[in-house]
Amino acid sequence: MRYAMVIDTLKCVGCSDCVVACQTENDVPHGYCRDWVTESVIGTYPEVEIELRSERCNHCDNTPCVRTCPTAASHVIEGGIVLVDRDLCIGCGACIESCPYDARYRHPEWGTVDKCTFCVHRVHKGQDPACVSVCPTNCMYFGDIDDANSEVSKLIAVRKYKTLAPEAGTKPQIYYLI
Amino acid sequence: MIPFQISGSEEVFISGRNIPHIDPHLTLWEFPISLYLFLGGLSAGILFFSAVVHLINKEDEFKGAAKWAPIVVPFALSIGLLALVYDLGNPFYSWRLYTTIRLESPMSWGAWVLLIVTPLSILWVMTYIRELFPVIKYENYKMPFLYKVEELAVKYKKYMALALLPLTIILGIYTGILLSAFNARPLWNNAILGPLFLVSGLSTAAATIILFAKSHHERQWFSKIDILLIVIEIGLIIHLIMGYYAGNEMQIEALDVLMNGEFTTMFFGLLVVLGLLVPLILEVFELAGFKVPVIIPAILILIGGLIFRILMVEAGQLSRILY
Ligand code: SF4
Ligand code: SF4
Numbered sequence: 001m002r003y004a005m006v007i008d009t010l011k012c013v014g015c016s017d018c019v020v021a022c023q024t025e026n027d028v029p030h031g032y033c034r035d036w037v038t039e040s041v042i043g044t045y046p047e048v049e050i051e052l053r054s055e056r057c058n059h060c061d062n063t064p065c066v067r068t069c070p071t072a073a074s075h076v077i078e079g080g081i082v083l084v085d086r087d088l089c090i091g092c093g094a095c096i097e098s099c100p101y102d103a104r105y106r107h108p109e110w111g112t113v114d115k116c117t118f119c120v121h122r123v124h125k126g127q128d129p130a131c132v133s134v135c136p137t138n139c140m141y142f143g144d145i146d147d148a149n150s151e152v153s154k155l156i157a158v159r160k161y162k163t164l165a166p167e168a169g170t171k172p173q174i175y176y177l178i
Numbered sequence: 179m180i181p182f183q184i185s186g187s188e189e190v191f192i193s194g195r196n197i198p199h200i201d202p203h204l205t206l207w208e209f210p211i212s213l214y215l216f217l218g219g220l221s222a223g224i225l226f227f228s229a230v231v232h233l234i235n236k237e238d239e240f241k242g243a244a245k246w247a248p249i250v251v252p253f254a255l256s257i258g259l260l261a262l263v264y265d266l267g268n269p270f271y272s273w274r275l276y277t278t279i280r281l282e283s284p285m286s287w288g289a290w291v292l293l294i295v296t297p298l299s300i301l302w303v304m305t306y307i308r309e310l311f312p313v314i315k316y317e318n319y320k321m322p323f324l325y326k327v328e329e330l331a332v333k334y335k336k337y338m339a340l341a342l343l344p345l346t347i348i349l350g351i352y353t354g355i356l357l358s359a360f361n362a363r364p365l366w367n368n369a370i371l372g373p374l375f376l377v378s379g380l381s382t383a384a385a386t387i388i389l390f391a392k393s394h395h396e397r398q399w400f401s402k403i404d405i406l407l408i409v410i411e412i413g414l415i416i417h418l419i420m421g422y423y424a425g426n427e428m429q430i431e432a433l434d435v436l437m438n439g440e441f442t443t444m445f446f447g448l449l450v451v452l453g454l455l456v457p458l459i460l461e462v463f464e465l466a467g468f469k470v471p472v473i474i475p476a477i478l479i480l481i482g483g484l485i486f487r488i489l490m491v492e493a494g495q496l497s498r499i500l501y
Contacts, residue, residue, distance in 0.1 A: 016194060036195035064361060070286035071274045090274050091267020093206045094285045100362040100499040102204065105197045111267030165501035168361060 003059065003079045003118055004145035004173040005132070006152045006161070011139035012052040014039060018131035018140070019054075025119060025130035029108050034116040035131055051178070054131065054140065057082060057103035057116040058164065058172030065095035065104065074113070079144075080173060081118045089113050100168040118142075145173070204363075204495035210261035212487040215353040216382070217258035218292070219375055220483070221251045222349035223383025225299060229339040229346070242390035243400065245306050250386065251299040259292060284359045288352040295345050301331040302338060350376035353487075357494060364432035365497035366490070368421065374414045378483055381407035385457075385479035388472050397472055401461045404479070408458045415450070432497035441493045449489060453482015 014037050022028060022035050035056035042049045059082050066074045066082065073088035074095050084095075084104075089112035096104045096113060104115040119129035123142075127133065132140040143150040148157075155161075156175050163172045199206045228248045231237055237244040263269045276293065280286040304327065308314050316324040331338070354375030357366040384404035391397040422433035436445045457475035464470040 019194070032197050033195060036193060038194070039192040041190040041192075067282045068285065068359060070278075070280055070283045070289060072278055072280060073274075088274055089268060090271045091269075092285055093265075093267070094283065096200070096206055097204065097495070098360045098362050100501075102200050102498075105200050106206070106267045108198070111269075113267070165499050168499050 001079045001144055002061075002146045002173070003081055003123065004143070004152050004175060005059075005118075005129075006141040006155045006175045006177060007054055008139040008141075008155075008159075008177040009051050009053055010177065011137045012037075012054060013137055014052040015136060017134050017136055021130040021134040022056075022116070022119075025122075026117070028114075032105055032108070032114075034103075034114070053176060054135075055101065055103075055164070056131070056174065057099075057118075058101060058170065058174045059116075059118060061171035061173060062169055064098040064100075064168075064170060068094040068098045070094060077120070079123075081120055081123075082115075083117055083120065084113050084115060086110065086112045100165050100170060101172075203498065205492075207265065207491050207495065209488065210265040212484070212491045214258045214262045214265075215356065215375070215491070216484045216487045217254040217261075218288075219350050219353045219379025219487075220382045220386065220480075221254045221258070221295070221299065222346040222353075222376075223380040224248055224251050224386055225295070225302065225342050226346040226350070226380065227383055227387060228302070229342040232335065232339045233343075239393075240387075240396050240399070241392040242396050243387045245310060246390040246392065247383070247387045248299065249303055249307070249310075252296065252303060255292065255296045255299060259296070284352060284356045288349075288356055291345060291349050291352060295342075295349055298338060298342060298345070301327070302335075302342070304328050305331045305335050347376065350379045353379060357490060360494075362499055363494045363497050364428045364499065365435060366494040368418060370414055370418050370421065371490075374411065374418065375487075377407055377411045377414060378486055381411055382480050382483035385476040385483075388476045398465065401465055401472070404475075405458060405461050405465070408454055408461075408479075412450075412454055412458075415454075428497075428500055431500065435493045435496045436489070439493075439496075441489055441496075444485065444489055445493075448485045449482055452478055453485055454479075457482070 016037050019033050019035055019037060023033060026034060028034055035054060038053050038055055040051050059080055061080065063076060063082055066076055070092060071088045071090055073085045074082065075085060076082050091106055091111040091113060093106065104113050107114040122129060128142045132142045141151050141155060143152040145152050147153060155177065159177045161175045161177050163175060166172070195201055224247045227243045231240045231244040263272045266272055275286065275289040279290060316322055351372040354372035358368055358371035361367045381404055384400045384407060387400045388397055388404065391400060419433065422429045435441055457478040460470050460475040464472060
């Protein structure tokens with residue numbers, strides 16, 4: 001069992017609904033976000049290519065954030081979801097420094113570290129993460145990548161995809177269809 | 179129609195994200211962490227020299243190194259630890275560092291090494307503090323049991339010294355490894371940083387001992403040691419820079435922050451020139467017989483050491499993996 005997300009950059013319109021859905025679902029503090037949309041524009045007018053990406057914690061297979069955590073607050077649970085245990089976190093920031101995607105932040109009130117949880121509370125109920133479920137273009141897919149029959153597995157079997165900064169060695173588990 | 183060109187055309191990257199201390203680049207670790215690294219390296223160096231002087235039975239010849247300078251250490255380590263705790267987001271839970279040992283996490287084993295070295299440094303100073311300050315009488319503070327502690331510390335001083343040798347080296351290297359363990363920050367992710375911070379820490383320690391030295395002979399000895407350390411340090415810094423220039427795009431970009439960016443003046447002006455070259459030249463002049471007030475190179479080295487930590491901590495967070 002390995003949860004993963006597949007995001008179709010060709011269908012994304014950059015509306016940021018996923019960002020707002022996450023902020024509402026997870027009570028993300030004002031001015032912060034656990035997912036965000038980036039836009040890279042390559043080329044010179046009129047030959048430009050735009051890539052829109054909804055980014056978040058990649059729930060990496062090889063997790064520097066878990067490795068550098070001194071208290072074991074950052075940990076991986078069944079299915080490969082990377083979480084922070086608020087009761088153990090001292091807010092030292094080692095995990096933030098070690099994440100190549102800057103996917104973590106210190107919660108302004110708690111002082112502990114916060115990040116995308118793949119909406120584990122929803123996943124355990126059999127639902128999709130909030131971002132996936134609200135996307136108006138249905139460009140995000142969530143599922144078990146170990147299961148060859150899951151939608152995510154089928155998509156990356158036929159479509160061209162990339163992951164972010166694979167050279168960081170983190171084995172990220174968000175796959176971008178390109 | 180103009181053919182589509184990737185090279186030579188621009189890639190513009192826009193991120194909708196703007197999180198405090200994370201965007202546009204990390205500013206999470208600030209001055210307290212630099213101070214912690216500086217004081218940790220300084221303390222490790224002083225204790226190392228003190229232990230060596232004790233083991234080779236030269237305490238009377240090198241009184242500053244053996245007895246006076248180490249008095250600074252318990253204070254330096256306490257201030258360093260306070261700075262670290264102050265920088266935590268959740269400081270009241272910092273004891274959680276000590277509910278587990280995680281060897282993969284430098285933050286974890288460093289905290290443990292400090293937990294061992296700090297009390298050792300107090301015991302170390304206790305072995306002779308009443309000899310230096312006869313006015314100290316533990317019964318006056320209603321703590322007569324401290325005589326017993328002192329007696330034990332004196333009895334086992336040799337073993338303490340033997341334990342301090344590896345422990346102080348580990349502590350000194352740790353101040354660099356804490357940063358180099360982060361592969362996500364290319365400027366830190368370099369195996370040289372551990373030895374470099376160790377040597378820099380030893381050099382600031384030698385400078386402190388020069389300030390406390392009780393004889394011209396001792397001052398000269400530690401000036402010589404310091405000259406050697408500064409030369410090694412400069413060599414390692416050159417090595418670091420060359421390594422990055424020969425590196426990949428990410429490393430070259432990371433180095434640009436030091437060589438060609440907002441930290442360039444600080445790097446060359448304050449660290450290389452004022453913190454290393456000027457004190458090196460002054461110490462060489464002093465050895466050659468010119469009259470140089472030793473306090474000047476010693477203080478420059480200490481300031482240079484602190485600036486080096488500030489520079490690496492802040493510039494490192496500007497460097498990132500490009501994607
Ligand atoms: S994206 Fe960052 S925070 Fe998430 S698992 Fe990978 S390294 Fe850890
Ligand atoms: S901030 Fe919290 S989760 Fe992150 S490394 Fe420190 S203790 Fe672990």
